[in-house]
Amino acid sequence: MPSFYERRILPRLLTCACTSSPIMKQRAKIVPLASGRVLELGIGMGLNLALYDADKVESVAGVDPAAELRALAQAAPRDPRLAVSVVEGTAEALPFPDASFDSIVCTFTLCSVQAPATALAEARRVLKPGGRFLFCEHGLAPDADVAKWQRRVEPIWKRLAGGCHLTRPVAGTIAASGFSIQNLETFYLPKTPKIAGWNEWGVAIA
Template sequence: MNPYDRYILPALLDGCCGMKAIQRQRAALIPRARGRVLEIGIGTGRNFPFYQPQAVEALVGLDPAEQMNGKARKRARAAGMAVELISVSAEGIPADDDSFDTVVCTFSLCTIPDPVAALNEMRRVLRPGGDLLFSEHGLAPDASVQRWQHRLTPAWSRMAGGCQLDRDIPGLIAEGGFAVRDMDARYLKGPKPWTYVRTGSARAA
């Protein structure tokens, strides 16, 4: 692994994912997690402060970027959360069918190489009636912003660990076999190509 990916990229992603506007989205969503929880793209553990320990029976965090695990463990300890970290990509979740009550996916669908395969895996490991909780930036509704997203994505993706600015989040969720139950969609504070965020929940269709 080159020095950029090992040291600079984790710090860049941690800073971007810790912006106040994004943290507010996490604070509104993560307390809804219940039971056995699987978090996709757990990264440096930005969601840990918002879990409700009394509501979470077990927490498993999945992320192929093993170099982020150290910071994630520190944040878990600070939040009083026990977590099992697994360093694999979400297209192949090492868990049995119907294993989790909640799957959490925040600001991660943008970087997963095959997001539909990953969503199919999330659906497989969710128990019947289980919830997918998501908060994801992606393709904006305005044509002028979309044009910038398409232009910027190739260069941004190379800098930001594969992050795609122009993914159709509702379309991907539907293609992965989920039906959205509730969703808030808005521009957060900041440059519009990066800040159109959809936050909500879905269940297997």
């Protein structure tokens, strides 16, 4: 059973962190690229729902293991034309048949899944051949000094931030899982501590 911290305090902390201006600007670069039947991994509080283009998206299925976050996602603002379903589940064991989706959106999620390689294998399974994996993630910085501090801080960071890791490679892990990365951009998020600010975003094809 989730602790009081996980049920009452962590969602508020995540809301503050995940709705910062730099992070919302990054979301807005990726989410509108989705089309067709869309799966959102780790839909969380539903922060991306208002960013989907309802003229291009047939439906959005969001999956998340946390009941408190799923409730927030159900109530999150979105275009009224957008068909949205929010279901219980994990990225490592998606409750969907093979080749179900045209696009998968994954924003600031791979940092906290238990097994990134398994989650990405599941993403490939439920994507149609040629489907797009749209990602925007923070992870291991390329600068040695920053990476050193990421490794030092990560043990306590994970406990406070709901299992979020600072040192997971992003694009390399996606490519190693069999995706073909079509475009990739990187930078440090402005107004964000560097240990949490290295950001990689782009499009990969199943």
